[in-house]
Amino acid sequence: MLIFAARRALTDIVNNKFLHIVSIVTIALSVFIVSAFSLFFNNATDFLDAWRKGVRIIAYMSNNVAEPQRTELMETIRNSSGVAAIEFISKDDAYNDLKEKIGQQSSLLDGLDKNPLPDSLEITLADSCRKLEDIEELSQNIGGLPYVADVEYAQKWLHRFNGIYNLFKVTGLVLVSIFFIATLLIIANTIRLTMYSRREEIEIIRIIGADEEFIKYPLFFEAVAQGFLGGVAGILMLYLAFVLTVPNFAPETVFSFFEIRFISVKFSLAIVLCSMMIGWVGCFFSIRKFLKL
Numbered sequence: 001m002l003i004f005a006a007r008r009a010l011t012d013i014v015n016n017k018f019l020h021i022v023s024i025v026t027i028a029l030s031v032f033i034v035s036a037f038s039l040f041f042n043n044a045t046d047f048l049d050a051w052r053k054g055v056r057i058i059a060y061m062s063n064n065v066a067e068p069q070r071t072e073l074m075e076t077i078r079n080s081s082g083v084a085a086i087e088f089i090s091k092d093d094a095y096n097d098l099k100e101k102i103g104q105q106s107s108l109l110d111g112l113d114k115n116p117l118p119d120s121l122e123i124t125l126a127d128s129c130r131k132l133e134d135i136e137e138l139s140q141n142i143g144g145l146p147y148v149a150d151v152e153y154a155q156k157w158l159h160r161f162n163g164i165y166n167l168f169k170v171t172g173l174v175l176v177s178i179f180f181i182a183t184l185l186i187i188a189n190t191i192r193l194t195m196y197s198r199r200e201e202i203e204i205i206r207i208i209g210a211d212e213e214f215i216k217y218p219l220f221f222e223a224v225a226q227g228f229l230g231g232v233a234g235i236l237m238l239y240l241a242f243v244l245t246v247p248n249f250a251p252e253t254v255f256s257f258f259e260i261r262f263i264s265v266k267f268s269l270a271i272v273l274c275s276m277m278i279g280w281v282g283c284f285f286s287i288r289k290f291l292k293l
Contacts, residue, residue, distance in 0.1 A: 020190065028230045030182060031231050034176050037168075039238065040172075041169065043260050046261070048161060055158070056125070059143075060150045074086055074121060080141060085124040094117045132162055188285050219286075231271055
């Protein structure tokens, strides 16, 4: 039965090439768009995680803090939850580092009567402290300690990137839902048109005693095949776009800590299987219009 159903489905696909090609192309475009958003989310998450690993909290100390007080402050911060390491940076070291970074413009600092930079503490975060809320809480706790004048941790950049990421996440979920429904309707309509074009044939084989499975199985094979071919084509289109685009983008020249990667093989297989499942569901709802399941 299954072999016959597969052969009958293949014959029908060949006889109705245009109808099935349009359906497969539409599914491929839907899979391409959904996979592209998944590719963005995966890399955006990796980028945010990698960036957070490089985030340091800089605690600027008040003026004229004695060494015993500084040692006590460093010990208090070191014992705080979410702190992996702490390093003292004197104002003289910070001043010399600033002169090296600005290079030829360092002559602008020669007119200063004294070093305007304060002593500071550079705090490395532990792996357990990577969420924005945890970083903010730790920063506030450190800012409330004695001898700490100010705290800095790239707050504006983290908030902006999180806002953009959440916006794309919501937009992606909405688009995934829309394309899921659209793909479901397209496959359902394709199967419905196929059954309509074969309605006389279906009536004849029902009259001569063919059971419902004999009629349904080829249609289910057609729908699943459309989902499979459309899913594979969509993933291949995304991979081709990835190969042609990413090397020219060269993000490692800007972000040495981050490398764009393609979606995993498991996730690609899950998308193809989901596409096949959508084909099956679309066929199921289509058949209900013509047959009694």
